[in-house]
Amino acid sequence: MKSNVEWEQWGRDDPLYGVAAWPGREKGGVNPWSEEDFFATGAADWKDYLAQWEPYGLDATCCLEIGCGAGRLTKWLAEYFERVHAVDISKDVVDIARRHVPDDSVTFHVTDGLALPLPDSTVSAVLSTFVFQHFDSPAIAREYLVEIGRVMRPGGSLMIQMPIYEWAGMRRLFRGMYEAQRSFGTVRATVRRLLIRRGIGSPIMRGLKYEVSWVLTTFSAIGFENIEIRTFQVRSNGDWHSFIFARKPDDID
Numbered sequence: 001m002k003s004n005v006e007w008e009q010w011g012r013d014d015p016l017y018g019v020a021a022w023p024g025r026e027k028g029g030v031n032p033w034s035e036e037d038f039f040a041t042g043a044a045d046w047k048d049y050l051a052q053w054e055p056y057g058l059d060a061t062c063c064l065e066i067g068c069g070a071g072r073l074t075k076w077l078a079e080y081f082e083r084v085h086a087v088d089i090s091k092d093v094v095d096i097a098r099r100h101v102p103d104d105s106v107t108f109h110v111t112d113g114l115a116l117p118l119p120d121s122t123v124s125a126v127l128s129t130f131v132f133q134h135f136d137s138p139a140i141a142r143e144y145l146v147e148i149g150r151v152m153r154p155g156g157s158l159m160i161q162m163p164i165y166e167w168a169g170m171r172r173l174f175r176g177m178y179e180a181q182r183s184f185g186t187v188r189a190t191v192r193r194l195l196i197r198r199g200i201g202s203p204i205m206r207g208l209k210y211e212v213s214w215v216l217t218t219f220s221a222i223g224f225e226n227i228e229i230r231t232f233q234v235r236s237n238g239d240w241h242s243f244i245f246a247r248k249p250d251d252i253d
Contacts, residue, residue: 008090019093044236056245064118070097075101094110124157128160133162164215
C-alpha cells in the first residue's frame with residue numbers, strides 16, 4: 001500500500017509513538033513513552049476490549065491481530081488465546097514485538113499491508129485497533145475486509161476499531177465537502193511520501209472516517225452478519241472509540 005512508506009518510517013523513527021500517538025509522548029516530548037508505560041496501556045485497553053467482545057461472543061482458539069505494532073496488545077492476547085498471528089508492515093516494530101512477546105504461541109508476520117499470509121478459515125477471532133483509521137480510502141478497507149473474511153473460520157468474530165460518522169442532514173453537500181477535503185489530503189500525502197522516500201521530512205499520520213451506511217452495507221455485502229457498532233471509553237486515556245463487531249456465518253465456505 002502507498003501508506004506503507006510512512007509506517008515503515010514511524011517504525012524506524014519513533015515506534016512507540018507511532019503505535020500510541022498520545023500528546024507529549026513522542027521522542028523529545030514532555031513525557032516520552034517508556035516501555036513500561038507503553039505496555040501497561042495495552043493491558044488496560046485489552047481489559048476494556050474483552051469486556052465488550054466476550055458478551056458479543058468470542059472463541060479463544062486463534063486470534064489474528066492486524067497492525068500489531070510493537071506488541072502493545074499482542075503481549076496480552078497471548079495470555080488469552082491459544083494461538084495468535086500478529087501482522088504488521090514494519091519490520092522494525094515487529095522486531096520490538098518479538099523481543100517483548102517471546103511466547104511460542106505467537107507467530108509474527110511482516111506483510112505488504114493487504115494480503116494476509118494465512119490459509120482460508122484459519123482464525124476464530126480478528127482484532128484491529130488504530131489501523132483502519134489510517135487507510136487512504138474506504139476501498140482499501142473493503143479489500144482488507146474481504147481478506148479477513150477469507151481467513152476467518154465460520155462462526156468466528158471480529159472486533160475492528162473504525163472512526164465513524166453519519167450526516168444528520170444536507171447529506172449530499174457535506175459528503176461533497178468531506179470528499180474534497182480527503183482529495184486534498186491525498187495530494188498532500190503523496191507529496192510527503194515522495195519526500196520521505198528521499199530522506200526528507202517526517203512521517204505523517206493520515207486520518208480516515210467511515211460513514212455508518214458504508215459500514216453496514218459493506219460488511220453485509222462481504223458476507224458478515226450480526227453487525228454491531230459500539231462506542232465506548234477506554235480507561236488508559238479516557239478517549240471514546242468506535243468498534244465494529246461482526247461474525248462470519250457458519251454456512252459460509
